[in-house]
Amino acid sequence: MTSYVALLRAVNVGGTGKLPMGELKAIGEAAGFTDVRTYIASGNLLFTSKLAEKAVKTALERLLQDHAGKPVGVMVRTAAELAAVLAANPFPEAAGNRVVAIFLDAPPAATTLRDVTGAKDERLALGRREIYVHYGDGMADSRLKIPAGKAGTARNMNTVAQLAELAAAR
Structure with missing residues (x-):
């Protein structure tokens, strides 16, 4: 199982x-x-x-x-994959509620970040099947648009950590 x-x-x-x-x-x-x-x-x-x-x-x-x-x-x-997403967080120094992983079905294209618009102080990085985003000032006022993320779903690192822990305990 x-x-x-x-x-x-x-x-x-x-x-x-x-x-x-x-x-x-x-x-x-x-x-x-x-x-x-x-x-x-x-x-x-x-x-x-x-x-x-x-x-x-x-x-x-x-x-x-x-x-x-x-x-x-x-x-x-x-x-195991969820634990790996948490471990691969490229922004570990940032508060967990300010970093999200946008989960995708497939690996993001190498050109994914070129299509991003509206960036202000956000930092982005590609993962295995994720796009990581650090919202420096929080998500509320962000104008960031990530076309490749539209088909995915985002969870902040606090939620990812809790899900990884719960899943590992099964």
């Missing part, structure tokens, strides 16, 4: 994509996953499964679309 974390895109953020975490847990169980639990209300599902990552993603996206009536993006990482 592999320990996974599924990160849903645009769930319970800014009044969009309402999905109670009890319903998300039930969806994970309906997919046949075991040791299913959620973490905070932003669409984080922890579970174990014998399925490979692609099959996990496909099953969750199908069930979520049936439930929501529209596509819901899902990024999947194993417990």
